Amino acid sequence: MARQAIIIDCDPGVDDALALLLALASADELDLLGISVVAGNAALAKTRYNAQRILALAGRAEVPVHAGAAGPMLVDLRTADVHGDDGVGGAALPEPAAPLASVNAVSYLCDTLAARSGKITLCCLGPLTNLGLAIGQNKDAPNLARRVVMMGGAAAGGNVTGYAEFNFFVDPHAARLVFQSGAELVMIGLDLTRQVPITPARLDQIAALGNKAGQAAHAMLTFYCRGDTAMHDPCVIAYLLAPTLFSGRKAWVDIEIDDPERIGQSVVREIPDGGKGNALVLDKIDADGFFDLLCERLARLP
Numbered sequence: 001m002a003r004q005a006i007i008i009d010c011d012p013g014v015d016d017a018l019a020l021l022l023a024l025a026s027a028d029e030l031d032l033l034g035i036s037v038v039a040g041n042a043a044l045a046k047t048r049y050n051a052q053r054i055l056a057l058a059g060r061a062e063v064p065v066h067a068g069a070a071g072p073m074l075v076d077l078r079t080a081d082v083h084g085d086d087g088v089g090g091a092a093l094p095e096p097a098a099p100l101a102s103v104n105a106v107s108y109l110c111d112t113l114a115a116r117s118g119k120i121t122l123c124c125l126g127p128l129t130n131l132g133l134a135i136g137q138n139k140d141a142p143n144l145a146r147r148v149v150m151m152g153g154a155a156a157g158g159n160v161t162g163y164a165e166f167n168f169f170v171d172p173h174a175a176r177l178v179f180q181s182g183a184e185l186v187m188i189g190l191d192l193t194r195q196v197p198i199t200p201a202r203l204d205q206i207a208a209l210g211n212k213a214g215q216a217a218h219a220m221l222t223f224y225c226r227g228d229t230a231m232h233d234p235c236v237i238a239y240l241l242a243p244t245l246f247s248g249r250k251a252w253v254d255i256e257i258d259d260p261e262r263i264g265q266s267v268v269r270e271i272p273d274g275g276k277g278n279a280l281v282l283d284k285i286d287a288d289g290f291f292d293l294l295c296e297r298l299a300r301l302p
């Protein structure tokens, strides 16, 4: 497989942290150009600090971290509970080994996607605010990516309300702009991520890795499991590494922004065979294959 150039836009977040570790452990396949950070699971000051600490843990402080939006485009920020007050479940992580990059995440996304047009896979693991703001600067920003692979939404149900998933609920207006952009989109929603719950046996497997990354992952996930078990965000990175573990179908996806009860809902409309749609909606994953990949990769880290 040719090495893929990627940017990760995220709000770490325990499962974001696991996704970052999976990517950092897969340098043969993934060329991680930079990390852009957004407020979501926790306030921006915490999510950007966590991204820096995860890089220090993996010994990869040379990867630039660009701080982005401190809140959604049009609504107030709502943070999550399941990641703890600090966003990483109180896990002991090393201090950042490099300063934040000076360029704001939105400019970074616009400039880097334009400089390498059609070459970069943008991995979105949090509210889509940074990309929404990038569209405000250049309406073609997401179309300059090779593709945008995102964790968000659900074909049915939600985890914040009965209708909406967290990332799309937090910034529904940004999500709508992204789905209307015409970019190559891959949506990984709750229907899929709930097929990969972290179980006590899988937690033990991670603890047994014996390296620092495994210990930190175990500590973060032990806290996270009290409120959620789904390994949402690592699925995005696993899809890049092992697409054959996944299956899905093309569909039309729109994001509800008007109805207060359904705000943030991803409305997935099926299309006839061969139809184009605006997103590839993944809905099935080989759970054992996913956890084997995750553990094998985490074991490679310091």
Ligand code: BDR
Binding pocket: 013, 014, 015, 016, 041, 080, 125, 126, 151, 159, 165, 166, 167, 232, 233
């Ligand atoms: C998504 O919301 C966040 O809490 C997780 O990090 C994930 O990106 C799941 O709904």
Ligand code: CA
Binding pocket: 010, 011, 012, 013, 015, 016, 041, 125, 126, 233
């Ligand atoms: Ca996230």
